[in-house]
Amino acid sequence: MKTLICNCNQTIPIDGPALQKALADSSDGLETVHQLLCRQQAPEFQRAAKSGEELLVACTQEQRLFLELNEQTEGARPVAERPIRFVNLRESGGWSAAARAQPAALVPKLAALIKAAQRPQADPVTSVSYRSGGRCLVIGSAANAQAAAALLADRLDVSLLVTEAGGELAQMRTLPVAAGRVTRLGGWLGSFEVEWESANPIDLDLCTRCNACVTACPESAISLAYQIDLSRCTNHRDCVAACGAVGAISFERAPQVHKERYDLVLDLGSEPQIALHAPPQGYWHVPLQGGTQGAAAQAGAAALTRAVIELRDAVGEFEKPKFFDYRQSVCAHSRNERDGCTACIEVCSAQAITSLAKVDGPGRGGIRVEPHLCVGCGACTTVCPSGALSYRYPAPAHQGETIRTLVGAYRRAASDAPVLLLHSQGAGQQLVEALGRAAAGTKHAGPGRTAPAGTPALRGVPPRVLPLALWHTASVGLDLWLAAVAQGAAAVWVLMSEEEAPDYRRAVSAQLALAEELLQGLGFSGTHFRLIDVRDAAALDAALHAGLAELPALSALPPQASFAVQNDKRATLELAIDHFIERSPLAEAPAAVPLGAASPFGSLAIDTDKCTLCLSCVGACPAGALGDNPERPQLKFTEKNCVQCGLCVGTCPEQALTLEPRLWLADGGKARKAPRVLHEMAPYACVKCGKPFGTLRAIEAIIARLGAHPAFAGAAGERLKMCGDCRVVDIYTNPQEVRITDL
Incomplete structure (x- = not known):
């Protein structure tokens, strides 16, 4: 790919040789730093366009001009065959007080932004028509x-x-x-x-607008909109008589x-x-x-x-992306006519998500997402604990690789760690650009000169802050945030403005708090996650620079991870959590890190005095966290798989289960990956053959509840103590003792 960089008439302090060195390991085609690529040096762009190589132009201000130049250049490939990419180096940090004061500090950021922009485009997604x-x-x-x-x-x-x-x-x-x-x-x-x-008594389909009723009404209750103001009408019905054969007015019409x-x-x-x-x-x-x-x-x-x-x-006909994928098999919303997780339904600002149980009746598990209503905010995927809903515009693996490229390029060229600033392509991008332009109040002044009177004294986007535009800020969540820090970011900040729904703010804020709880509980100091909720450039400037003071020191960050983000949310979370657990600075780790209610991790507390080991919770669990033992009455639990949806709690007939949100750290975090026995009981032996077929407590509870009923008197009651095979044999052996309850 050929990369064309311009310092915008020397207003961006770009150290060309240092930037070339920072990009030396890539085939980016960076040859020089231009000064006026959109004016006197436009022929340089045209020569690059005729080369046939992919182009990256480090200027978004004149994007339209460059596209027109490409179209007018003889021998240049059309944009449809070879798209031209653009990256903003100017407002995203080139126009900032820190860059002017120390141009060398800008080099890692420019290298990171260029590297990320050079990445291959995301795979196309299916469309909605x-x-x-x-x-x-x-x-x-x-x-x-x-x-x-x-x-x-x-x-x-x-x-x-x-x-x-x-x-x-x-x-x-x-x-x-x-x-x-x-x-x-x-x-x-x-x-x-x-x-x-x-x-209204007047039927507009029949009304001829002859105005006879308007003239006839003594209270002037009929306007020229041909509707009767019933609060003024005294039921004299002169209008009905005036309307006559037209029949447009009827006070008796339902x-x-x-x-x-x-x-x-x-x-x-x-x-x-x-x-x-x-x-x-x-x-x-x-x-x-x-x-x-x-x-x-x-x-x-x-x-x-x-x-x-x-x-x-x-x-005409229109298309938009289908922003999501849905896997009902791991959805934690509902099973067995019980509701569990409703996070996606509650957060959707477009009401595009509905419960299948409410649409198709009891018994239908899962949800339905109407793609025609979905606006692609991705908030549902961020709050989904199981990964049943996943974002696809772009997919997490592609977005994760972009983040890893961005952070990695910065870390290779700098002596500190960057901050990842996630913002929307709409209002968020406008705020970032407005801050850059406001900081340029002193941009053209040069050494020893002052900005024009009235120019806001804003500092601009700091060189350490790497903006990354998303379709929507709520589309990236816990898995990618944690992965970004594991891969070398000092912090992840999420920028929100007036365009985000209040529900998005609450959901993202809760998830950011959860991410911080995890890292703080594992002993990592500093503030790693932050929600920046502002409306103007001045507030953004203040928030960005205030946040820099709370960043963790480079020495307090874990070594950079090498794992790649997966499309499966839970898989990425496990990779990131394992990385943090293994590199925790704590001399002695706690037994567990307590987490808030928004946690997708946790355990189950069981009241063994209440549990009968009916195992209805096993059938309700969508994540495979609960299981049984075919050999003996046992309830097993794998904590890593639990998504804290609560379906097991709602399903348990004895109300014996309670959720415990936490991150279990026993055995260096390995214990949470292995099944453990939550409860076990002695089996009940068949009174005929002696084969175990249930638990002692469960069969005794059934006998206690049903034994006194006349339908289970005599042989019918005795069959409650038999296994399935013996019960069938007894029914056919003693047909005279068979009751309807046996069949």
């Missing part, structure tokens, strides 16, 4: 709905649903119009189902329910019909305020303009 014919429903007041429809009707098949007072309906009937109260709205782009109830399908929905109501942080694609909510003056009205008008532009283009 939408088809829209342009049938659009506009919801709101008559005035707002008609105004919006006028901007859409030449492109879309528009219908109006008047749900709020305000405005008049046009005399000329050019669009289908209904009025009423929305009772249900669901679906997605190309497949919305809308249900509304109309209870409320009518209407159902229709639409491809698109524009909701102009004061309150959204779909009140979700991540509404489905194809649904726009623009709460227009009354009047034309004021900030709220102007914001509403701007939002409506954006929505109209997007709606006009929302006709």
Whole structure:
């Protein structure tokens, strides 16, 4: 790959020879550091484009220009055949006070960012398709709905649903119009189902808008939206007489329910019909305020303009990635009509995840994720304890290798360890870039000069902080965070802004706290995990530099691990935990590290006085943590496999089990990987043949509960003490003693 680097008119202090040395072990094609690659040195880019090699351009500011240059360069391969990649070195740290003061400190960061950008692209994922014919429903007041429809009707098949007072309906009937109260709205782009109830005496389908009823009403209770204000009507019924043969007005008409399908929905109501942080694609909510003056009205008008532009283009066939994979076999949500883990359902801001038991009825285990509603936040995969839900855009193994490349390149060129800053490609990226630009208030000033008056004194992204853009910040969780520290990062910080749902913050914060509990419990000092929740560049600047003071010392970090992140979440977690346990600085490790309720690790406490060894918990466990012994009545438990879902606790008829979130450290962590006996009992011997067929306590409990019942009197009661084989023989040997309970 050929890499083209520019110091942006000498505003980024790039030490070319040092950077070349840091990148010496790669075939990156770095030859020189350009000064104005987008202007006077543009021919250098064109020569590189004609070489046929893959290109990496260290400039995102002029991305469009470089793509156009490639298209206009004779002999250059089209982007469709050879994509051109871009990496931001400027705002991500090149424009910072520390880089200006000590350019050498910037070299490890630049090398890391370039190395990560040179990595192969992730494998493509399957796609989810939408088809829209342009049938659009506009919801709101008559005035707002008609105004919006006028901007859409030449492109879309528009219908109006008047749900709020305000405005008049046009005399000329050019669009289908209904009025009423929305009772249900669901679906997605190309497949919305809308249900509304109309209870007003005036039927808009029949109304001719002759205005006879408006004139006849003495209370002026009928507006030119052709709906009756029932709070003002005194039941004189002059309007009914005026309407006459048209028959559009009836006070005896029962409320009518209407159902229709639409491809698109524009909701102009004061309150959204779909009140979700991540509404489905194809649904726009623009709460227009009354009047034309004021900030709220102007914001509403701007939002409506954006929505109209997007709606006009929302006709045809569309695709988006399928962001997730789901393995029902290890899902800890439900089994045997018992609910266990509900973390994914609770965190999903798009309500794309539902319980199969609620959809298909009791007995169905697992969940269903509707890919058309999924927005790819990945929060479900972060909170999933078993790895049943895994992120695929990109897959964990690819993302993990990117992180390992990023951290490893920095560590090879530096004398300290980097901080990994995870942020979204949207608002998070904008915050990082805004900080870089704000820090450049002194960027052009040069030695001995001052920044223009009023320029914020921001320091920029520190050279030690490596930003990594994700589709969504919640898509990376405990497995990759721990792997990053194991592989050499000093810390992992997650940047969130106004675009993240409150549930994402709570979930990610709980998982970060859990990761910190693990490392602190194993004796690793410093703060390794941090949630940065800010809204502007100044707050981000303060948070980044404050966090640097709490980082662990290089000597307090474990040696860098060499393992690769796996696509299986639990496998990666085990690799990381083993690495930390083996390299714990504690002279004497505790028996266990206690963890919070969000822990996917832990043990089971069992009340042996209550347990009858019915083994119903074994059948309920989705992770293979619980097992039996075919040779004797035993309940075995492998702690490494337990995901703390609670299905065993909910299934136990004796309420004998309790979850214990922890990381067990006995025998250097090896004990948690081996099955151990939680409980065992003496077997019950068949009264006929002597073969053990259950536990003494279980059979005695059955006899105690059923023995007094008339149905189990005599021979039927005696058969409760027999094994299955002897019971069948006895039934056929003594048919006169057989009761319906035996069959």
